[in-house]
Amino acid sequence: MKKLSIIFSLLVIIALVFSCSEVKRDPGRVYMPDMAYSRAYETYSVTDEQRKALLDQGIHYSNIPVEGTIKRGELMPFPFPKDAQGDSTNYVASKQFKSQIPTPDSIQMIEAERLFLVNCAICHGPKLDGNGPLYRQGEGPFPAAPANFIGGAQYKSMPEGQMFYSVAYGKNKMGSYASQLNSRQRWMVIAYIKSKQAAAASQAPATTDSTAKK
Numbered sequence: 001m002k003k004l005s006i007i008f009s010l011l012v013i014i015a016l017v018f019s020c021s022e023v024k025r026d027p028g029r030v031y032m033p034d035m036a037y038s039r040a041y042e043t044y045s046v047t048d049e050q051r052k053a054l055l056d057q058g059i060h061y062s063n064i065p066v067e068g069t070i071k072r073g074e075l076m077p078f079p080f081p082k083d084a085q086g087d088s089t090n091y092v093a094s095k096q097f098k099s100q101i102p103t104p105d106s107i108q109m110i111e112a113e114r115l116f117l118v119n120c121a122i123c124h125g126p127k128l129d130g131n132g133p134l135y136r137q138g139e140g141p142f143p144a145a146p147a148n149f150i151g152g153a154q155y156k157s158m159p160e161g162q163m164f165y166s167v168a169y170g171k172n173k174m175g176s177y178a179s180q181l182n183s184r185q186r187w188m189v190i191a192y193i194k195s196k197q198a199a200a201a202s203q204a205p206a207t208t209d210s211t212a213k214k
């Protein structure tokens with residue numbers, strides 16, 4: 001009798017397992033479909049066709065943010081677009097532009113340093129001397145000399161706005177960092193470079209940079 005009940009329950013389990021393996025795609029009857037399937041619009045998912053269909057019904061629906069809208073937490077846009085090839089109007093004008101973030105405090109500076117080490121030090125060197133592991137005093141593999149922020153006179157006096165321009169759009173052999181760093185991070189990295197430059201200037205004798213002025 002016991003055996004019989006074990007066999008019976010095994011059969012039931014097998015039958016259950018097999019009945020479950022069948023894929024059911026038919027949801028059966030839906031009572032009040034509006035409750036089962038949402039008719040709500042996802043704010044940013046209305047397609048052009050849907051918008052046109054709404055317009056045909058006399059509904060003016062725009063899911064596009066008002067022109068000039070800035071994402072929460074985002075900085076105001078950098079006002080200088082990239083110069084056309086051979087032109088340097090905006091590159092020169094960007095010298096006047098001041099950093100959009102307050103000078104990072106000591107804790108934010110740790111993050112700024114991290115960003116520099118991750119993104120820039122491979123070329124510009126962890127000491128900012130333009131001799132990172134990709135350049136190695138010309139031994140490469142990177143062919144072009146990266147800017148020497150500590151020793152190069154032209155870079156020591158380079159205004160932060162112009163640095164931002166070059167980091168955002170690239171400069172000669174250096175590519176743009178706009179996709180790796182958002183504008184706040186770019187300003188942070190530049191603040192880090194400036195702080196290191198100031199520290200180096202206060203240590204070095206004042207005569208060193210008069211020789212290298214270009």
Ligand code: HEC
Nearest residue numbers: 119120123144145146147163166167171172173174177189
């Ligand atoms: C792949 C190597 C490489 C990396 C990585 C790199 N740079 Fe450069 N950078 C260069 C080279 C090469 C130059 C010199 C460009 C030139 O010929 O004027 C340069 C120049 C610069 C200049 C001076 C631009 C000018 O207007 O003259 C700044 C500022 C600068 N880099 C900042 C950065 C920052 C900030 C980062 C990290 C986000 C970075 N770079 C990452 C190679 C690099």
